[in-house]
Amino acid sequence: MSTKYTIALAPLDAFGHVNACVGLAQTLRDFGHNCVFIVNQNWKNMISGLGFDYQIYIEKHKTDSKDKFWIEMMRESANILMLSPFEKLRAFEAPGWPPLTENVRLSNDKIKLIIDTIKPDAIITDTFLTIPAVVSAGVPWIDLISCNPLYYWTDPRLPPGGSGYATNSDKKLWKEFINEAIDAYSDSWESYNKWLQSVGAPALQNKFRFSNPSPFLNLYMCPLELNYEDIAPNDPELCFNIDSMIRSDVINNTTNTFEIPKELSEKSGKLVYLSMGTICCSDLALMKRLVSILSKSQHRFIVSKGPLGDDYELPDNMWGRNSLPQLQVIPLVDLVITHGGNNTVTESLYLGKPMIIVPVFCDQFDNAQRIVEKQLGLRLDPYLCSQNELIDAIDRVVNDFNLKAKYELISQRMQRSDWRTKCVQIINKVINRSKNATNDS
Template identity: 30%
Template structure:
């Protein structure tokens, strides 16, 4: 009996985007293996997958690692109040510096790990190229799990800018400032590529399209109109890729039982914003809804939770969303896609990265609403929830996009494309 083909998944945050694809690969008899930073220990094993952990930075014990990330998040919370162009210097460029550091640090260990696994194909979900992947002797696939404009085009807004589709002055200002500030970091990365025998990238570029296949999680109904359309032979839209979770049962609430259910989550990074979340919990307590609120690692920061609100450090989001009526979130591509997949209106309060682009896009296309994260008034928040719940035109669009995305079966489509490449070779 022939051994199953081995598919390595090498994700970075948001790490769970690859789980759905890996589940479908396993159903087809392939062998998924997750290679990930040591901080992800147990994340993929929870879904029954083999893990191979590597150090992408100086190793820390669990306590020091936890404190490092809490300190990192706390130090950047003030920067999330800035407009996108001002976040470049305070947040975006420091993140790119850290990402380049990780690429340099892990290269040798990653190469050794891939050599030990001997994969038939590697799927990388990251924002930067790791030369070890292109040199490991098998085909590789790039997964684009952030907003669609991570693949640039002259006629769409720059990635991370939060600019509107028609605001070309915003595009130009953001792009010029990004290129100015990123130059030293980019020069360092190009020197690393040269040391690995690779060609230099143009200023501002840290990754390339795979010559084999590129998978975009983004739903095509919301895609931008490009000057240079993506070649379907190399680029495929998955229309979302939702992992399977165990069944979720909505708890009973002491107040407003049977009323619309709001789900609020700002992801692992945004959960550190406990003052904002506390304000919204108090506000939801005064509104005629039930609410589930993801508070991450900060459960001890909350007391006196209203009887129509339930909080928890984690919710199995794909199992929860079918029960919800509106989703309040940060615009991260995972939640952005899952809300659309289940036909739920989004109220997005973005603070950084692709959330800025997704918030603008969901407002422009009529699949949700954008609200300023820190300057909204209580009445605005309440009106936005009521409007999202009562907007029949929006609800109709959401039903159509949900049917489209679910019929596309992004998990199965991706697994089929992967299987075709490894069997063809």
Template identity: 40%
Template sequence: MTKKLTVLMTPANFVGPIMSSIGIGEVLRDSGHRVVFAVRASWRPKLQALGFVVELLGGEQEVVKDTVEDSLELIKNMISNRTPLEKGLNTFTTEMMADLIAIGEADEPYYRQIIDRHKPDAIISDNVINMPSVVNSGSVWIMSNSNNPLSLDMCLEDNRLPPSLLGLPINDKSLWDDYRRQINETRFQAFKVWADWLQSHGCPAPAANQLWFPSPYANFYLIPKELDYTDIRPLPDNFYQFDYYKRTANEDVFEIPEQLRQKSGKLIYLSLGSMGSADVDLMKRLVAMLANSEHRFIVSKGVNHDKYELADNMWGERFVPQVKVLSIVDLFLTHGGNNSITECMYFGKPMLVFPLFFDQFDNAQRVEDKGYGIRLNPYECSEQQLLQSIDKILNDNKLIEKLRQVSQRIQTEKLIEKIPEIIDRLVKQKSK
């Protein structure tokens, strides 16, 4: 490092993008750079405790809200037993774009003030959408995609891959064209409204049916090499793949609870993420089936933790330090969020994936296609299917060894540590 840089992080107000940004921010912080987060007030305590500078979107007067509790109605609409196509057709609708534009209009003045105040050398935006204040900042700006990289079709459409968010297999193209047509027809007007809004703020418009345009500087995306799609669709040189954005979790301490230490069986971690765990009926369904397993379970109970009870072979709390827990368990039962998938691969753990919405379908299918776990529908699988799938994975010694080797590669290569070098090089090139 030749100069201490100021890097501004502008993640979307969801757990996934913010946690990914924390992973990137920690590497930059530990390299001696000054890291600033522009976020909602509810995230300030956690981010300040990690040594980051925090600027508020909404200002000091904004009421502090729990991100998940404030989104329960949205969560109910997203998480239900509908097909991936039905959910995909309801993603990025005209109504949703109107909401995004309203949020963008409200946030733009704050972003501009924050950028003017800190004059960042670089901005990393894990926001899925382009924000005019970032694009027009005069700084090096980087789009960071913490979703499954199939979602890059929203800026780089490529018919060699299936349309994103639908969980379609790579080796069966029978539904690709029909589903792509339906998705494009549904989103065309919504994306046009968004493109018009970007142009009204001095930005270039994305191409038709593209939600955002890539940065000319650099674009980061998150997926282990073993699950990437570059063997089918190479990406431009300014796209950088990272195996994980795992947080250090130094602030977390975890020991196996006494009630589980006294029981036999493998140790399994169940988490449907901050949003999925809000579905009480689904959590009750899984708990009831897993109660008949011979194994032990650590459960991330989520925001509705007080609305259901766990079985005798389980222990759980509202929040569970996932990074610490994954390091000690034998199997991960997961909703398939991208952070969870990459952290699981980092520790070399097999997984059983219960996709619920958005890119989780693509992650679940990719994990199964590549032979790193099993995909199940959590609303429809039988108790026998679930328990047999668990035992099948736990007894698959070839899979366990394959994952051990993946974990060793990821932890040895440490691709995330290249981020400061990339940013430093881009800033130098721009200043010439």
């Protein structure tokens, strides 16, 4: 590549979004670009440890524990999390928008100063909110969508994100869901939209969303087998699908290889990995419920226990730690039981391991439903499923050899995929087009 560009990345202050931006930044760096992260203080050690430059946009949380925040949030939401996706709109999601929008208001001026300092040729965001400093920077801004694309898009051909509705379900339900979200979010949306315009940013286009699609390029992460292109095809020049966003430093790591603990390796039964992600595992009651049910299974389990792992014990057919190297664990197991976050779903497909998805909130419902629609696994309610339902589901999936063969083919295809080259090419094209337009004017 002849031209080296400086590209800024501004992810939402959450692991999944930071992780996705890191995966993309590693690819851009491999092709010669200089990547600079604009992040909260909490992420500087991770970013610098991977060899990237960074700028801190807010330091007020530098002594706070992210685990403490999620633990408290999940504790306060204990009863709410058992509600349906529709009921969660008002009870769980709507209260989350004010702190998110307030964070942008507080940090926008600092982000603008950082952008003016580093003078990037393009900016990549992975957030659910318009950041005025980004969209008004005078360079192409590219939206990276690391959640299920339904949770971000608003396409009448597709069910609304976060609903978990099937693509062939009653569209009246879709409309009711959207109307409920608009009503539930209205106060936060109106306030944020008014503020955006007061600082020179474009008005929001849709009352169901707190950001607009990028007019330059939108990248979304969705394995081809789960993509919605069969229903709602997109212009790849404006909306490009990244097949997988797995960090190269993790997938290529050959050190500290995880081994099955002796207390499990000597037992019989299939080996199952239970992971509820970085947030859902903070629901202590839920983790205890799942562990109690799975203790009745004939199979063996590796459990990612989460930040409250010291508060509960595992039975004899299980072994776990509060934190595990997930991409080293998954290749060794026969099945993954997961909340359905985009990272774990993509990683399981990439590594050829069938899934049972037990969604808790947001786009996890959409990922779970899409897995079912594509006949690639099962979906259960982690709060309401019975012991027999979950144990029977495990037996069905681990003994489904046709499903295993499907996953092996998907894994082979994903590992051969050349999305990285194509993605960098289209980003280069966007930057070059912008520079040419500036020179012509």
